[in-house]
Amino acid sequence: MTEPMILHEYAFSGNCYKIRLTAAHLGIPLERREYDISTGETRTPDFLANINTNGRIPVLQQGDFRLPESNAACWWLATGSALIPSDRDAQANMLRWMFWEQYDHEPNIAVLRRWMSVIGEANLDELQRMQLPLKRKAGAAALALMNDHLAGRHWFAGNAFSLADIVLYAYTHVAEAGGFTLDDYPHVQAWAAQVAALPGHIALDA
Amino acid sequence: MTEPMILHEYAFSGNCYKIRLTAAHLGIPLERREYDISTGETRTPDFLANINTNGRIPVLQQGDFRLPESNAACWWLATGSALIPSDRDAQANMLRWMFWEQYDHEPNIAVLRRWMSVIGEANLDELQRMQLPLKRKAGAAALALMNDHLAGRHWFAGNAFSLADIVLYAYTHVAEAGGFTLDDYPHVQAWAAQVAALPGHIALDA
Structure with missing residues (x-):
């Protein structure tokens, strides 16, 4: 068992x-x-x-x-499922986006969501306040990089829905809570709608 | 060809x-x-x-x-080599340390190395200077976590040398350039010496 x-x-x-x-x-x-x-x-x-x-x-x-x-x-x-492409190049590309998510996306987009919607801008300490402009700029650059990558592409890696899409969707679809405007990134918006429409999808607050 | x-x-x-x-x-x-x-x-x-x-x-x-x-x-x-364990648990553990390296290790230990040994402490801007105490504390916590994990263990994942050891070695063995004292982490020191003694090893400046 x-x-x-x-x-x-x-x-x-x-x-x-x-x-x-x-x-x-x-x-x-x-x-x-x-x-x-x-x-x-x-x-x-x-x-x-x-x-x-x-x-x-x-x-x-x-x-x-x-x-x-x-x-x-x-x-x-x-492991062993279709969410991980078996092709060597596609698998490494998927991991590329997953490492990038932890390094360039989460520290800006997820952190600003927490600062703005949990802590509240008025309650930020001095160091957090000083980091705001850089995190906003880096978060916008991350969304722009995603938007460029998705121009003419349905999914992040290997022409199929994979873990790269799942891990990037998690904080991207709620990026507006951190002060970002998803309307500025139409390919990202279309991709997020596609992810949410898949059979088996569940919402963050499900 | x-x-x-x-x-x-x-x-x-x-x-x-x-x-x-x-x-x-x-x-x-x-x-x-x-x-x-x-x-x-x-x-x-x-x-x-x-x-x-x-x-x-x-x-x-x-x-x-x-x-x-x-x-x-x-x-x-x-891909396909012994540097990636084929066992499911060991492979995920290896990736655990690789994601952790990008999120908790590199932003502190690699960044302080660059700030201290390339930019120079006197030339840091105000935001960098304000981040110093937190980056020093988080970098020390990262080295302590590695040290605890290596107590009674030779390698990070799957009882064999893997990519987890390679990616963690890269910035750990030069952490002193960022102001950390490797003598404080004896298991990390022993592990780093072990990595450097492997056949096939090359130095950072090779």
């Missing part, structure tokens, strides 16, 4: 949503455990000892196996 | 070194093309149109195929 898969998460987080969306497309049921990151529930001695020494969510668990890092968890779930 | 593989790079960058180190372990020759990022050589119209619209190095090229993102390039080179 296979042990259940448990997602340790904070439902608002796009990083956690990626994993739920991957599982939904694969028809894999996940048992969800919610943590309030604002009250330090992922920094308790119990969480650090038993779930993730890095004090972060999401973590995907099955039995003794614990896997932090959202994009690695999506990979693990999707 | 196979076309040559070309690495568009800036040799000082650990992200470029990762790809050279992966290729060295696989016995794959790379043709190296150097760009001076400080004078904008990766932001010229020609570079943006023909190499990478994101204006970044490294980019790995073979014929018409162009692959940005260092960790994706390592994956592409190593």
Whole structure:
């Protein structure tokens, strides 16, 4: 008998949503455990000892196996499925967009969403306030790069819906909460609508 | 006849070194093309149109195929080799450390190396100066997490040398240039010595 898969998460987080969306497309049921990151529930001695020494969510668990890092968890779930192209070039291109998502997209687009819609602009500290112009510029550049890539293309890698689309969709479709205007990126908008219309799709707040 | 593989790079960058180190372990020759990022050589119209619209190095090229993102390039080179574990859990664990490297390690440890040893502390702008304490703290936390993980373990994933070790080695072994003290992380030191002693290893400045 296979042990259940448990997602340790904070439902608002796009990083956690990626994993739920991957599982939904694969028809894999996940048992969800919610943590309030604002009250330090992922920094308790119990969480650090038993779930993730890095004090972060999401973590995907099955039995003794614990896997932090959202994009690695999506990979693990999707191993052997059509969500990972088997062609060498397409697979590396998919990973290219997944690494780029963590380096250039999430730190700007996801962070501004949290700052603007959870913390609130008026409550930002001085360092956060000083970083705003650069994060806005870098986030807009990330959306522009996606928009250029999607001109004449349906999906990010290998001419098919893949994990690259799932992980980029997670924070892109809610980028307006961070102050971005998706109307400025029509190819991104069309792609996001396409993702949301796929059979098996679930919403962030589902 | 196979076309040559070309690495568009800036040799000082650990992200470029990762790809050279992966290729060295696989016995794959790379043709190296150097760009001076400080004078904008990766932001010229020609570079943006023909190499990478994101204006970044490294980019790995073979014929018409162009692959940005260092960790994706390592994956592409190593596809089908022993540098990528075939076991599902070990493979996802390897990717976990590779995503973590781009999110938690590089933005602190690599950035401080550049700020301290290329730009120079006296020449930092106000925003960079304000970020110093947080980047020092986050970089130290990243090294401590690696140190804890390596206690009682030889390699990062799957009980064998893999891409996770290569990509983490790149900026870790030169972390002192950014102000970190590797003596504080003895398991990291032992692991780095082990990586450097492997047959096929090449140095960053080779």
